Amino acid sequence: MSNILLVLRHEFTTTIQRQSFVFASIGMPLLALLLFGILPAIGSRSAAAAENSSESSVMVEKRKEGFVDASGLVKKLPGSMPPEALQRYPDEASAQQALQSSQIDVYYLIPADYLKSGSIIAVWRDFNPIAAFGRTQTIQQALQFNLLNGDDRLVAQINNPLKLQTTLLEADARYDPDNPLTFFLPYTATLLFYIAILTSASLLLSSVNKDRENRMLEVLVVSSKPHELLAGKILGLGAAGLIQTAIWLGAAFILVRLRGQDIPFLKEHPITLELLVAGLLFFTLGYALYASLMASIGALVPNMREASQLSFFLVVPMLLPLLLINLIIREPNGSVAIILSLFPLTSPVTMIARLVSASVPIWQMVFSAALLVGSTYLVLRAVARVFRAQVLLSGQSFSLKRFWRVLSQPE
Amino acid sequence: MNCSNSAVEVSHIYKSFGDTRAVQDVSFSVNPGEIFGLLGPNGAGKTTTLRLILDIYRPDQGQVCVLGGAIDEHRKNHIGYLPEERGLYQDLSLERVLLYMAALKGVPKSQASQRLAEYLDFFELTQYKKKKVKEMSKGMQQKAQIIATLLHKPDLIIVDEPFSALDPVNTQMVKSLLVDLSRQGVAIIMSTHMMQQIEELCSRIVLINHGQVILYGELAEIRRQHKGHAVLVRTTNPLPDLSGVTSCTSHNAAFHIELDDVTTPQMVLNQLVLSGAEVEQFEIALPALEEIFLRVVKV
Numbered sequence: 113m114s115n116i117l118l119v120l121r122h123e124f125t126t127t128i129q130r131q132s133f134v135f136a137s138i139g140m141p142l143l144a145l146l147l148f149g150i151l152p153a154i155g156s157r158s159a160a161a162a163e164n165s166s167e168s169s170v171m172v173e174k175r176k177e178g179f180v181d182a183s184g185l186v187k188k189l190p191g192s193m194p195p196e197a198l199q200r201y202p203d204e205a206s207a208q209q210a211l212q213s214s215q216i217d218v219y220y221l222i223p224a225d226y227l228k229s230g231s232i233i234a235v236w237r238d239f240n241p242i243a244a245f246g247r248t249q250t251i252q253q254a255l256q257f258n259l260l261n262g263d264d265r266l267v268a269q270i271n272n273p274l275k276l277q278t279t280l281l282e283a284d285a286r287y288d289p290d291n292p293l294t295f296f297l298p299y300t301a302t303l304l305f306y307i308a309i310l311t312s313a314s315l316l317l318s319s320v321n322k323d324r325e326n327r328m329l330e331v332l333v334v335s336s337k338p339h340e341l342l343a344g345k346i347l348g349l350g351a352a353g354l355i356q357t358a359i360w361l362g363a364a365f366i367l368v369r370l371r372g373q374d375i376p377f378l379k380e381h382p383i384t385l386e387l388l389v390a391g392l393l394f395f396t397l398g399y400a401l402y403a404s405l406m407a408s409i410g411a412l413v414p415n416m417r418e419a420s421q422l423s424f425f426l427v428v429p430m431l432l433p434l435l436l437i438n439l440i441i442r443e444p445n446g447s448v449a450i451i452l453s454l455f456p457l458t459s460p461v462t463m464i465a466r467l468v469s470a471s472v473p474i475w476q477m478v479f480s481a482a483l484l485v486g487s488t489y490l491v492l493r494a495v496a497r498v499f500r501a502q503v504l505l506s507g508q509s510f511s512l513k514r515f516w517r518v519l520s521q522p523e
Numbered sequence: 524m525n526c527s528n529s530a531v532e533v534s535h536i537y538k539s540f541g542d543t544r545a546v547q548d549v550s551f552s553v554n555p556g557e558i559f560g561l562l563g564p565n566g567a568g569k570t571t572t573l574r575l576i577l578d579i580y581r582p583d584q585g586q587v588c589v590l591g592g593a594i595d596e597h598r599k600n601h602i603g604y605l606p607e608e609r610g611l612y613q614d615l616s617l618e619r620v621l622l623y624m625a626a627l628k629g630v631p632k633s634q635a636s637q638r639l640a641e642y643l644d645f646f647e648l649t650q651y652k653k654k655k656v657k658e659m660s661k662g663m664q665q666k667a668q669i670i671a672t673l674l675h676k677p678d679l680i681i682v683d684e685p686f687s688a689l690d691p692v693n694t695q696m697v698k699s700l701l702v703d704l705s706r707q708g709v710a711i712i713m714s715t716h717m718m719q720q721i722e723e724l725c726s727r728i729v730l731i732n733h734g735q736v737i738l739y740g741e742l743a744e745i746r747r748q749h750k751g752h753a754v755l756v757r758t759t760n761p762l763p764d765l766s767g768v769t770s771c772t773s774h775n776a777a778f779h780i781e782l783d784d785v786t787t788p789q790m791v792l793n794q795l796v797l798s799g800a801e802v803e804q805f806e807i808a809l810p811a812l813e814e815i816f817l818r819v820v821k822v
Contacts (some may be wrong), residue, residue: 118626126615327610331671334577334604335627337596 115336119344120351123319127352136311137356141363148367162499177250178219180207183226189255190264211237220251241286298441298468304360305464306430308395312353313402317419319345320410342499346403350396361388390467390477397484401491402426408495412515423517429457433465444470454480456487530555530679530710536575537587544734545571548558548585551729551739553712555678558705560721560728560742562712562812567713568734570607573681576605576712580639590678593597603677607684607714609668613657617648620656621671628675629631642670646696661688669697673704680704680711682796687719693822700723728812730819737819746809751819753781754788756795765794779808 127133178199179186189198199216201207207219214237221233232251255297259265332341339447365388405426413419427484433440433452444466452462459480466472498515526532531553538546553559560734563569576578576587578594590598611620612666618639625635643649645664651659656667665688668669672680685701701724705711717719721728722742722817738745756762757777765771766788772779782791788807810818 115627118623122623126612127776153624321614326612327606327608330579330606331604332627333579334599334602335624342712 115340116344116347119336119341119349123224123345123348124351127315127319127349127353133352133356137359141360145363145367145370174216176215178207178210178216179206179222179251179254180219180246181222182189183222184224185222186254186258187225188262189254190262190267192264193250193253208235211235222255292394295438295441298465299332299437301468302434302437302461302465303397303399305391306366306434306461308353308357309398309402309460310427310430312349312356312399313406314500315347315349315353315404316422317406317410317423318416319349320407321419322415324410324414325416330427339496342407342495346400346407350399350403351502354392355401357392361391387467391464393481394460394463394484397481397488401456401460401484401488402430404488404495408491408498411495411499429455432458433462437465440465441469445472450476454483456484459484525704526592527552528555528591529588530590531554531559531576532588532713533572533576534586534588536572536582536587538571538575538580538582546582546731546734549729549731549734549736550585551736553679553710553727556705556708557726558701558711558713558724560714560725561731562716562718562721562728562738562816563731567731569731571734572731573595573604573606573683573714576588576681577602600675601674601678601686603675603680604683605668605672605680605682605685609665611656611664611667611671614633614655616653617656617659621667624671625674629792630675633643638674638676639670642674645700646670646693662690662693665689666693666748669680669700673700678709680709681714682711683714683715684716686715686717694720718811718816722812730816732820738815742812745815746812750807751781751812752784753779753808754791755779755804755806755808756802758793758795759801759803763798763800765791765796767791777804 128240177197178201178205186200189195199210201210201219204219204221207216207221210216211219218234218236220369221235223229223231226232232255234248239322256270257267260270279367314400321500323332336344406423409422410418413422417486436448436452440447440452441461443449449466452458453476463472463477463480529552531551533552534550535582536546537544538550549568549572551559561569561572571580575582576589576594578587578599587594590601592598611617612623615623621639622632622635625639626632630638640649643652646669648663648666648670652664656664657666669685671680672682680701682701685697689697692728698720701711701713713721725742726746727740728738728742729736755777762771762778765780767783767790769783770781772780780791782788792802792805795805
């Protein structure tokens with residue numbers, strides 16, 4: 113069996129058997145499913161049940177309200193209001209008697225100058241500040257109805273004067289900008305993608321360092337060519353990362369299926385097959401590029417501490433789309449979003465943000481993927497120069513001078 | 524590249540790192556079936572020389588032949604290497620690490636498993652095969668690394684300090700194993716600071732200092748070349764007074780007699796015979812390798 117395959121299998125199996133990997137791959141989605149899928153579903157069912165019961169209790173309580181109209185405004189009650197919801201009393205004495213005999217909990221005195229003053233007196237059997245707020249709705253509704261001469265349509269219009277319909281100049285924008293999920297979904301997808309690529313690429317850095325810390329490098333470079341080691345590691349850890357990403361995407365899909373019925377937005381805009389395919393493609397390409405870069409750091413530094421410091425500079429370009437996420441989501445086909453989705457170091461993450469926010473022209477996706485493939489090839493060639501036995505075993509600290517010297521050496 | 528039938532042939536190799544010359548004009552050869560000693564003080568260039576043989580480093584000048592040709596991946600698979608800075612994957616089981624190492628050397632899994640079972644049994648590690656490497660003692664890890672070096676049945680073995688961390692029993696076990704392998708035709712290059720082990724196991728050596736060859740050849744010949752002006756005498760009766768002697772020390776019931784510049788060993792023997800001493804042993808005193816090492820390295 114080729115050494116690349118052996119290294120691939122070794123890296124893949126040791127990685128997927130690691131507890132931290134298992135937790136991140138399975139535990140995290142399970143937790144997310146529990147937190148965002150199952151518990152809210154149970155919660156919403158309970159809430160629905162509670163709502164039904166509270167509705168009925170409100171109905172019961174509505175029957176316990178009364179009013180005395182000295183102004184003569186309230187001629188009739190709205191048709192939608194159950195007749196027993198609000199009792200009319202001819203005078204305060206009869207209303208008071210009804211209150212004392214617990215037939216009602218509250219009665220309202222509408223004074224003769226109500227139209228002038230707008231004041232109403234509420235008389236409670238006992239005061240409950242929390243319960244009090246909800247109880248004025250019935251009398252308010254009755255007053256509003258009569259102020260508008262009993263026009264139901266007008267009442268509805270005053271209650272909800274604005275039925276906003278947004279028209280976008282960009283015809284391909286996918287989501288309603290007034291919907292808060294328009295921001296939430298692309299942001300979550302972008303963040304998850306950023307984490308997926310970074311986590312998988314970092315596996316490579318930690319793998320090279322593990323070989324060094326376990327003092328295995330010298331034996332390994334005698335047993336296989338460094339470029340075989342590099343290729344095996346990139347492929348093996350990439351496969352592990354791909355599986356992790358696929359599990360995450362699968363969990364997101366299940367989550368959407370579970371909760372999508374409750375959220376009309378997700379119902380209208382499901383996770384499409386194209387989005388899944390594009391996601392896996394850009395994950396793979398982004399991983400290949402960043403993993404190669406991480407491998408060069410792993411080869412050039414003597415320990416994990418230095419590797420972590422140096423890898424921070426690599427992460428910065430990937431952070432850029434996250435920092436500009438508002439702009440990318442608001443203008444997914446704007447010039448900033450397009451440039452960032454074509455520039456190889458930022459394109460994997462930006463493209464996902466754009467794909468979730470809007471329709472992206474096919475030529476841009478193809479061009480972006482081609483640029484990623486090309487730059488990954490160039491980076492891999494450079495990394496092959498770095499990933500050599502002499503460099504791996506040198507144990508020297510990183511310096512730019514040394515980096516250029518290694519790069520300029522013949523293969 | 525002209526390569527002889529030697530297991531290793533190093534010809535006039537040079538290697539520099541920046542301004543530092545690590546190896547200069549080093550040449551030696553190792554024959555199949557011999558245990559060859561590579562000696563030198565710390566920083567002398569031994570590890571660099573070994574890495575040049577193993578193609579980890581490329582020489583700036585000169586050539587290295589391994590197993591009859593220039594080193595390539597096929598030949599590398601016939602080399603067993605135990606580096607000075609050794610290690611194993613600490614979080615994996617012993618069996619898994621060793622089978623992975625054997626697989627990288629091109630050994631089919633069934634064959635590797637069978638050989639591994641034999642070696643684990645030989646080194647009394649069978650019960651630890653499912654244990655993680657980090658759960659094993661340093662000595663056990665050292666034995667595991669020796670197994671990793673031998674598992675693919677190499678034709679050339681390069682071992683750097685093979686006896687470190689081993690107790691006397693295990694040291695003896697490894698020594699007999701190396702001798703057995705050399706008898707089977709395996710060439711062994713052993714780098715160590717334990718001179719006694721070199722004297723016991725090696726027939727030829729090379730001593731490197733400051734990247735250059737200081738001594739090279741048959742160990743017995745080297746000791747002869749570095750013999751002092753002294754004789755080793757064992758008699759049954761007390762040693763008579765001898766002229767021309769600068770010092771006389773007793774060692775293991777024998778006397779180590781240092782002679783002055785004008786006195787020859789023959790003259791001492793004549794004196795002993797004339798004095799009627801019953802001589803059991805009389806030989807030219809040869810220096811220990813350690814003595815030679817200290818002498819040449821200090822120069």
